[in-house]
Amino acid sequence: MRGFWAALPTEGRWLLSTVVITTFGRGLTLPFTIIYLSEVRGFDLGFSGLLMSLIAVTGLIVTAPSGALTDRFGARAVLLASLVSMIAGCTLLAYATHPLTATIAVCLIGVNFGASWPANNALIAHVVDGELRQRYFGVNFALVNLGIGFGGIIGGLFIDVADPFTFTLIFLIDAVSCFVPIALLLGPLRRVHTVPAPVEGEGPAASVGYLHLLRQPAVRWMTLLSFLAVFVGYGQFEAGFPAYARGVAEVSTQTIGFAFAVNTAVIVLLQFTVLNRIAGHRRTRVLIVMALIWTVSWMLLGTAGLLPGSWAAVAGVLAFTGVFAFGETLMQPSIPAIVNDLADDRSRGRANAVNSASFQAGAILGPVVAGLLLDHGLSGIYIAVMVAGCLGVAVLALVLERRLPAHANGVPAAAAASPAAE
Structure with a gap:
């Protein structure tokens, strides 16, 4: 691990250092969202399941446009927009007492899920190359699981169906955790540009x-x-x-x-x-x-x-x-x-x-x-x-x-x- 860390460029270290913090908030809410919708907000189980599937469907819908936007405007811009969508969705869901509010909230969360994958992987691939890239994806996966698993354990110990505020709080924590990668993208990684620079005497590189x-x-x-x-x-x-x-x-x-x-x-x-x-x-x-x-x-x-x-x-x-x-x-x-x-x-x-x-x-x-x-x-x-x-x-x-x-x-x-x- 020490050799891997030493071989990483500075941008790669920054990206990897915040994975557990970012995914901790997701781990707090993912296992308990359907419980929150059905048992705390009182939506019937069928509608709650539909809302959960809507996250995946929305993500699938926005994936192709997000990939094209990543190639045109860069991974940072798409990631920032997806994180803002996640913050809005989690905050809205924390107070969602009406079906329409919950529907809008899960769609916003779905936008994040669909847009963040191509943009985040593109950013990683731009920063890390060669054999190191495969190792990075593996280490990143382990840290994602660590963050989500730890969040799930803490969420399971903390939440109480009889106390709706405990669910409101975990969704707000999930929203706040998104500010960590935003600070990273606006700070240490602000000069990382995934769009190829035009060659002198030629126009912008044509996208595929x-x-x-x-x-x-x-x-x-x-x-x-x-x-x-x-x-x-x-x-x-x-x-x-x-x-x-x-x-x-x-x-x-x-x-x-x-x-x-x-x-x-x-x-x-x-x-x-x-x-x-x-x-x-x-x-x-x-x-x-x-x-x-x-x-x-x-x-x-x-x-x-x-x-x-x-x-x-x-x-x-x-x-x-x-x-x-x-x-x-x-x-x-x-x-x-x-x-x-x-x-x-x-x-x-x-x-x-x-x-x-x-x-x-x-x-x-x-x-x-x-x-x-x-x-x-x-x-x-x-x-x-x-x-x-x-x-x-x-x-x-x-x-x-x-x-x-x-x-x-x-x-x-x-x-x-x-x-x-x-």
Whole structure:
């Protein structure tokens, strides 16, 4: 870690130093938003669920324009606008007693979610390059989980459904936490410009449109791989997994809560070791290993469903989240590094927007499929679909490898130039 920190440029250190603080506020509110809407503000559960999905839908809608704006005006400008939207949304939601107010609030939060991903990744990729970029994305992911996990623990201990002010306070804290990155962008990072400077005697550098990006086979296969990985991964982890664990494996809500803590702990503890192990290896091969690890995790969860209400079921549920987290530590450094190494400063905002859209589409479709299968008692088919999806990710990674330039696949320059690499 000391060597990694020493190798980072000053701007990279500034960016990384505030991740835990920023995500702590998000961790305070994310696990409890639907509880707040339904049990504190009195909205019915169906409408509360619709509001939660509206965050993802709004994010998906604004992702493409945000990528284009990032390429045109720079990542800083888009990030600042998205943070202002988040502050407004959290503040409004803290006092939302009317459905319309809550709807506007979650849409503002969704704008932040959709705009911040392509802009933030573009900013990171501009500041950090080479092999260091992959390590940065991995460390950033570990710190995001640390901040969200710590926020979730504190929120769980602090909030009280009988006292609405406790919920108001955590949303206000979430809003205040956004001022930290704003200060960073207006202060130490104010001179970071992600838009390429025009060459003397030429006009501004022409941006690369979405159609141009999607004509590249590597981009198309990468987008499909990301979608399927999220569909069987994060799209299930926050919806299908808890529903299966509670309704099929019949474990307690305390077990499910502890399972999420296990997931965060494994990521934080293993990410640095994993980064050392995968350095210099083909990223597509790393993704194949991730897919196989996730296959094992879903089999463990399926085993838990065969022994409902038992200690073996509890062990299976906890093992699922731990093994799944191991796969996450392989995925999170690899996919953003591939996406950003395929792009340049003219197209990085759009490239990250395409990848963000595939992530969000998988996260939206995943819970729908899980709900349909589990609601009809098709738990065995549900596990089979997840296992097949994981194996599909491995196949897509093999297909992608044949279309991916060596530098984007993390192959060292010397190895890429050798006859064996060819």
